[in-house]
Amino acid sequence: MGRSNATSKTILVATRVTPRIKELVEQMAYREGLNVSEWVRNIIINELKRTQMLSNQIREPKILEIDIT
Numbered sequence: 001m002g003r004s005n006a007t008s009k010t011i012l013v014a015t016r017v018t019p020r021i022k023e024l025v026e027q028m029a030y031r032e033g034l035n036v037s038e039w040v041r042n043i044i045i046n047e048l049k050r051t052q053m054l055s056n057q058i059r060e061p062k063i064l065e066i067d068i069t
Helices: 019-031 036-050
Strands: none
Touching (some): 019 036
């Protein structure tokens, strides 16, 4: 089942960070079972919802809980 054009991801948002920030982001994404892009996207969506800039009806990817101990 394909995605509609309204939900396709075609725009790139880029930023520069220090090597330490990149390392921490990668660790957090790994802990949540996501790749960095998915993790950052979730942070952005959650912040937009928190500030009521985005409807709560937007679907987010399911976050898998992984025990890394």
